[in-house]
Amino acid sequence: MKLHEHQAKSIFADAGIPVPDSRLAATVEEALDAVDEIGYPAAIKAQVHVGGRGKAGGIKIATDREEAEQYAEEILGMDLKGYTVEEVLVEAGVDFVDELYVGVTMDRGEGQPVLMVSTEGGVDIEEVASENPDAIAREHVDPAFGLHPYQARKVVYEAGVDADVALDVASILSTLYDLYEDSDASEIEVNPVMITSDRDVVAADAVMNIDEDALFRQPDLAELAEASYEDDLERKAGEYGFDYVRLSGNVGIIGNGAGLVMTTLDLVDYYGGKPANFLDIGGGAKAERVTQALDMVFSDPNVDSVVFNIFGGITRGDEVAKGINEALAEFDEIPKPVVVRLAGTNAEEGMEILNTDLIEVEETLEDAVQRAVKNAEEVAQ
C-alpha cells in the first residue's frame, strides 16, 4: 500500500524528521489560502500514486500569487498517467545547494533490509542504480538485531556526503529505519533530501509503502489504506477482500490462484485480446464469492466479455459449478458474455451441471480464452 507524500511527511514530522512547511488543498481557493500563509516560492505538488510526477507536470514552483493560482488550476483535476489529481500539497520552497537520496527497503535476494544513500539525489534513482551502481552506498541490516547506529553513519560517509551534514543525514536515516520497522513498511525513500544554503537538512519528498500483509497490526495505517483507494472498483475489491488489479483492456478475467490468473491474463494478450483486470477469488469458489466477482467485472464499463477460469483442486468441480449457477441466478440478466472453463477434480461433472443458457463453456484454458477474446471483439463492434 502506497501512502501519499503528505501522509508520509506527516509521519516523518511526528518522528522528528525536518520537512518543509506545507498545507493540503483540494480546491484552488484552499491552495491560495495555503500560499498566503506559507509565502513564496511555493511548490504545488499533485498527490497521486504515480512516479515521475515532476516530469509529467504534476509539480510546479510558484513565485507569486498569479502563478500559484494558475498552477493550482492546472494541476487539480489533471490526469496523471490515468489518475485524477484530487489534492495538491502546497509546500514552502527550499533554498537548496545539494540533493541526496536516502532510502530503506527489503533486499529480497538477501532477505534483509538494506539502507541506501547516494549523493546523486533529485534524479531518478533507478537510473542511477542501473547506469552508475557505485554511486549508491548500501548497508544491510540484520533484522534480528535491528539497526546499529554506526551503520547509518557508515553508509552516509561511504556515500561521500559532506562531512558537516553527515551526522544530520545519518540521524534522519536512523529515524527512517525505525519508522520502517515500526510501521511495517516495505519501502521508505526520501528523494531528495535537500541541503540548504544554511547547511540544514530537509526531507523534500517522501515515498512510503506499507506491507499490506502487516496491516492487521497497523490499525492507523489500515485506516489510511481505506481512504486511499483512487479507483471505485479497487475500493469495491478491497471491501470484498479480493486481490484485484484494474487494467485498461476489455476482457474481464476471474480465476483462482495468483499464478493461474496471471497466466489467464497473459493468454488473453497472447490471443490478441486486452485484459481488463486481474481478479483472484481464491479457493472454494462459493456462490457468494462468485456473485461478488461477477459484480466486480460487470461494474467495469470497459469490460465487453468475461472469462472465468477455475482449477478445482481440493474443491471439486461440481461444487464450483453449483456455486456459479447459484451466483448467476442472482443476476436479472447477464450483461456481457461469460465463458467458463473448469478443470481439475470432477471437472467433467461440473461442466455438465453448468447452466449453459446463461454462459458459454469451454474445456481447455486456451479455447476459453480465445472465445472470450472473440466475444469481446464482437461486443466492441
Place this chain on the structure above:
Amino acid sequence: MSIFVDDDTRVVVQGITGGEGKFHAEQMIEYGTNVVAGAVPGKGGQEAAGVPVYDTVNEAVEAEDADASVIFVPPAFAADAVFEALDTDLDLAVAITEGIPTQDMAKVNKRLGETDTRLLGPNCPGIITPGEAKLGILPGNIFAEGNVGLVSRSGTLTYQVVDNLTERGIGQTTAIGIGGDPIIGTSFIDALEAFEADDETDAVVMCGEIGGEDEEEAAAFIGEHMDTPVAGFIAGRTAPPGKRMGHAGAIVSGSGTGTAESKIDALNDAGVPVGDTPEEVADHVESFL
C-alpha cells in the same frame, strides 16, 4: 526416488485443530502420508484427524518421532510457528500460510540460516511425491507417479501444468510449490539442485512469475550445473509495473526489474525453452522424454 519427502516422512501438523489444518490433515492421511501428530498450544491431549495433539512441536517430535511439519497457522502467529519448527530441528517445515508480514519473514530467514531445517514456503501449496506422501494442500488425484520433477512459485498454475502432463501420461517424481512471497525458504535453485541429483528425475518443469530475480539466478544455475533438461513457464507478461498481482512477491518494480521478459530471456539463454501456454510447456517436456 523423489526429493525432500517420501513414504518414510513422519509429519506433525501445526494448527491441526483449525478448520484448514484439520481438513488438510485428513486429506494428507487419505493420500497415504504418515501424519503422526498435531501441535496446537492449549490442545495437548486431544485428538484431531485421528492423530494425537500435543501442546508443542517438541513434545510431538519426542513422542511420535516426527521429522517434518506442515504449518496451518494464521498469519499473525505463523512466524512464531515457523520459529518453533526451526528450533525443534525438524528436517523439513512446510509453511502453507499466506499473508505473513515480510519483516517477520526476514527474521525467520535469519534464523533459518543457522539451522539445518529446510523451510518450504510460506504462501505455498506444499510438496507431493506421488504415490508416497503429500505435505500441504495440493489435490493428490491430479498427480501421477513418473519421472518429471516440477518446481513452481504458484499453486493453481502448478496444478494446471501437472494436469496437462498427467493427461498425456507423463507422471512426476516430486512436485514442489516454493511459494509466492518475497522471502521464502527453499529457492528454485535448491529444488533444481535436488532434481539434478535425483536419478529418477529425467526432466524438470520450472514455473516462475514476475517479481524479484530468483528465476534469473535459477537460469544461470541451470546453464552451469544441470544436465537434466528443463522446460519453463513465466506468468505475468501482462502485469503493469508497481502493482501486486495477487502474490505478495509478484510485482514488477518501477525500474523494470522482475519483468517476465527478463526472466524468459534468461531462461532462453540457459537453453531452457519457455512455453507461451501451459500446453506448450507439456509439449516441451514430452519432447525431452
